[in-house]
Amino acid sequence: MASPREGFNIDIIGRFVRKSLLNQHLTLPIAAAATFLSFDSSGNYLAKAAHVFASLGINPSAVSPALTQKVGRLALILGATGLLLSFNEWLTKWFANNWTATKRGEWDWDREIVVVTGGSQGLGAGIVHGLLARNPRTTIVVVDFVPLTWEPPTGSNIYYYCADLSDSADIKNVCEKIRTEVGHPTVLVNNAGIARGRTIMEGTYADVEMTFKVNLIAPFLLIKEFLPDMVKHNHGHIANVCSTSSFVAPPNIVDYSASKAGIRSMHDGLQLELVYRHKAPKVRLTNGVFNFIKTPLFTGSTGIPNFLVPLLRIETVSEAIVNTLYSGYGTTLILPGMMRYVSMLQGAPEWMLRYVRNGSAKYDIDFTARHIIDSKTGKLVER
Incomplete structure (x- = not known):
C-alpha cells in the first residue's frame, strides 16, 4: 500500500480499517462477548457491563440485550470478513511460494x-x-x-x-x-x-x-x-x-x-x-x-x-x-x-x-x- 509519504490517501484508510474493524482478532472476541451478554438470563454479567459503561460516562440504560445482540451481529460480520481476508492472504502467500517455508538462517545477507x-x-x-x-x-x-x-x-x-x-x-x-x-x-x-x-x-x-x-x-x-x-x-x-x-x-x-x-x-x-x-x-x-x-x-x-x-x-x-x-x-x-x-x-x-x-x-x-x-x-x- 502507499505510505504517508504520498500524503493522505485511500490506502491509509484501508490499512486502518483492516487493522481495526476488519481485524478478526479484535472483532470476533467482541462478537463472542456481546452474544454471551445478550443471552445472560441472570442479568449479573449484563449488570456488570452496564456498570463498566457507566464508569466510562455511557448511559447504562442504553445497554440492552437487543442492542448487545446488534453489536454482536455486526462484530461477527466484520470478524468473519477479516477472517476471509486473512485466509485469502494466507493462500496467496503459500501458492506463490509453492507451499515451501523459508527456514531461519536460510538467507544470510552477509553472503548473498x-x-x-x-x-x-x-x-x-x-x-x-x-x-x-x-x-x-x-x-x-x-x-x-x-x-x-x-x-x-x-x-x-x-x-x-x-x-x-x-x-x-x-x-x-x-x-x-x-x-x-x-x-x-x-x-x-x-x-x-x-x-x-x-x-x-x-x-x-x-x-x-x-x-x-x-x-x-x-x-x-x-x-x-x-x-x-x-x-x-x-x-x-x-x-x-x-x-x-x-x-x-x-x-x-x-x-x-x-x-x-x-x-x-x-x-x-x-x-x-x-x-x-x-x-x-x-x-x-x-x-x-x-x-x-x-x-x-x-x-x-x-x-x-x-x-x-x-x-x-x-x-x-x-x-x-x-x-x-x-x-x-x-x-x-x-x-x-x-x-x-x-x-x-x-x-x-x-x-x-x-x-x-x-x-x-x-x-x-x-x-x-x-x-x-x-x-x-x-x-x-x-x-
Whole structure:
C-alpha cells in the first residue's frame, strides 16, 4: 500500500480499517462477548457491563440485550470478513511460494550476492540504499549504462559494471565478469527500464526495438544467465519491476506497456517452470506492479485525485521491494493498493474495461527519455 509519504490517501484508510474493524482478532472476541451478554438470563454479567459503561460516562440504560445482540451481529460480520481476508492472504502467500517455508538462517545477507540493474539512480539506487541500510555487508552488483550518481559507502561491497542492456552480447559479457569476479548472484532485481514517450506512429524503429530490448529481452537473458545456479542450490530470488500500465496501456507509452505485460507473463510462466520443470520450488519470484513513480523521467499530472491513486515516492517502492526480499518469500506487489481493483477488471466486460482505459487518455504527462539513441547506430548514448 502507499505510505504517508504520498500524503493522505485511500490506502491509509484501508490499512486502518483492516487493522481495526476488519481485524478478526479484535472483532470476533467482541462478537463472542456481546452474544454471551445478550443471552445472560441472570442479568449479573449484563449488570456488570452496564456498570463498566457507566464508569466510562455511557448511559447504562442504553445497554440492552437487543442492542448487545446488534453489536454482536455486526462484530461477527466484520470478524468473519477479516477472517476471509486473512485466509485469502494466507493462500496467496503459500501458492506463490509453492507451499515451501523459508527456514531461519536460510538467507544470510552477509553472503548473498544481489544484482540490481539500473541501480545508478532512481528506483534502482533506492533499492541499493535500502539493502545497505538493512545490512551494510551485503554484496551488491549494480549493472547500468550510466555511471553511479551516488558514492558507495566506505567499506561497502559495491561493484559497478557498465553495460548496454539493449545489446545481448554486452549482457553475456557482463554476466561472465560478475560470475568470475564477484560470484554467482543469488538475488536478481530486474529494475532497468526505459520509456520513449511516443505514439506507435510517431516512434522510430529504434524507439520500439530499444524499449523491448531493455524492458523485456534483457530480463529474460539475465534470468537465463543467473537462474541455473539458483536452481542448482534451490535458493534465490528474482524480482521484476513491472507496471500497472501492463493492465491499462495509456497513449504514448504503448510499447512500454506491452513490454511490461510481457514481464507479467514471464513471471507467471517462470513460476510454473521452476516447480514442474526444474524442481526448484524455493527459488522465489516477486513481481512489482507499480503505478507512476515520482522520478525525473516524467512531469505533469495523471489527472486522478492523489487521494485515490497517489503518485508514488521512490522510497515507498524501494522499501516495499527490500522488505519483500528480506521476508524470504516471493509475492506480487501492487502499489498503490487501489490498482488491485483495476487489475481485476481484466475479466470484466469490454465496455467497462474501456471506460477505465479511456481515463488514461487524459493523462497530462510528458515522458522524458533517460537515454538518447544514436540515429545512425541505434545504440544508446549517455545523456
